[in-house]
Amino acid sequence: MSNEIPTFTPPAPTFVPPQQSSSNGNSCYYHQNEQAVAKCAKCGKPICQDCYDTYQVTSGEYAGKALCYDCCQEIVAENVKELKKQRRTIIFNYIFTALGMALGGIIGGSIVSSSTTHTFDPTLIVLLCVFIGGCAWTFALNVLRVAKYTLEAMSNGEWLGAVFGLVLGFFKSIFLAVWGTIRKLFYYTKYIIKTSGFIKSDSNCLQEMKDYMEYTMVRSRNVGVDLATLMNEGSELYNNSYAQAVAANGEENAESRIRNCVTSINENGEIIRSFAA
Numbered sequence: 001m002s003n004e005i006p007t008f009t010p011p012a013p014t015f016v017p018p019q020q021s022s023s024n025g026n027s028c029y030y031h032q033n034e035q036a037v038a039k040c041a042k043c044g045k046p047i048c049q050d051c052y053d054t055y056q057v058t059s060g061e062y063a064g065k066a067l068c069y070d071c072c073q074e075i076v077a078e079n080v081k082e083l084k085k086q087r088r089t090i091i092f093n094y095i096f097t098a099l100g101m102a103l104g105g106i107i108g109g110s111i112v113s114s115s116t117t118h119t120f121d122p123t124l125i126v127l128l129c130v131f132i133g134g135c136a137w138t139f140a141l142n143v144l145r146v147a148k149y150t151l152e153a154m155s156n157g158e159w160l161g162a163v164f165g166l167v168l169g170f171f172k173s174i175f176l177a178v179w180g181t182i183r184k185l186f187y188y189t190k191y192i193i194k195t196s197g198f199i200k201s202d203s204n205c206l207q208e209m210k211d212y213m214e215y216t217m218v219r220s221r222n223v224g225v226d227l228a229t230l231m232n233e234g235s236e237l238y239n240n241s242y243a244q245a246v247a248a249n250g251e252e253n254a255e256s257r258i259r260n261c262v263t264s265i266n267e268n269g270e271i272i273r274s275f276a277a
């Protein structure tokens with residue numbers, strides 16, 4: 001063995017929050033100088049008071065429980081994914097309703113043009129067909145449900161139930177198709193308007209939270225170093241939006257911004273989870 005000690009200096013680390021690990025269990029996973037006060041309810045990482053206060057969610061499975069930065073980011077990302085899925089469902093419904101209306105219009109038009117007696121106002125007939133066409137999609141789905149019920153009743157030998165189910169189900173299907181379609185279109189449209197800015201604001205919040213985490217990690221690694229130094233070109237907080245907010249408006253202001261951010265992702269998440277297709 002020689003006494004030569006290798007003088008390798010590792011390159012400055014690039015910021016990747018999930019990869020820093022302390023893991024003696026007593027200090028925060030992200031902030032090694034901070035005492036852990038809780039374990040993340042989702043993944044079990046130990047977290048400090050600031051992490052505990054910052055990354056909590058107020059609705060859903062983990063409402064009010066300790067949550068780490070990574071799991072909070074994950075939940076917000078899942079919300080965004082869920083919202084995108086809901087939008088596809090809504091657009092799908094719009095398209096089918098519009099197709100039904102168009103088809104209804106065509107059928108109505110051909111009825112009007114082929115009939116020789118004009119007992120009813122032709123415009124009214126076309127409009128009625130457009131309306132029925134718009135509801136047809138929901139009606140068809142309801143009829144399928146009724147058919148399934150009737151077949152089940154028949155296979156169980158419940159003939160009376162099958163007949164009643166069929167007759168009642170048919171009328172119920174008409175009612176539900178009309179009422180359900182109107183209600184659904186209103187609800188969907190309201191929902192689309194309500195959630196219109198969510199993806200953008202949640203994505204911004206994810207970035208702000210990431211910058212905040214980077215800021216707190218760098219500061220806890222560099223105790224005693226002033227912020228301006230850490231923000232110099234080439235330093236770790238150069239380009240960090242949270243550091244810039246602190247430098248411009250003070251710690252308190254920047255902190256309230258991050259709290260607002262978390263509040264807004266929580267509120268958005270609650271609305272996204274309440275969606276009833």
Ligand SMILES: [Zn+2]
Nearest residue numbers: 040043068071
């Ligand atoms: Zn976690």
Ligand SMILES: [Zn+2]
Nearest residue numbers: 028031048051
């Ligand atoms: Zn922490």
